[in-house]
Amino acid sequence: MTRFLTPTAVRNYVAAPAKVQKAFEKQAKLLVENLHHPSLRAKKYDERNDIWQGRVNRDWRFYFTIKDDTAPQVIVAGLG
Numbered sequence: 001m002t003r004f005l006t007p008t009a010v011r012n013y014v015a016a017p018a019k020v021q022k023a024f025e026k027q028a029k030l031l032v033e034n035l036h037h038p039s040l041r042a043k044k045y046d047e048r049n050d051i052w053q054g055r056v057n058r059d060w061r062f063y064f065t066i067k068d069d070t071a072p073q074v075i076v077a078g079l080g
Helices: 007-015 018-033
Strands: 002-005 043-046 051-055 061-067 073-079
Touching (some): 002 018, 007 073, 018 061, 018 073
Parallel strands (some): 002 073
Antiparallel strands (some): 051 061, 061 073
16 A cells, blocks of 8 residues: 545644654554554544544544555545
């Protein structure tokens, strides 16, 4: 799987504290390797629009979709 960030996600990432950025990088790597990794606590956030939620840390979450083409892609839409 590959990972892409939307412009909104990039803005959220840049505005986030350094500690959150570092935690997000770790979690995003885990997401690409294994959607079901326990520390992600990934769950379907919006069934209708196929939006998932993952955990960065106790206070921060990120939202993403998965595109199943020839090579699956994770598109991170927001961080907050």
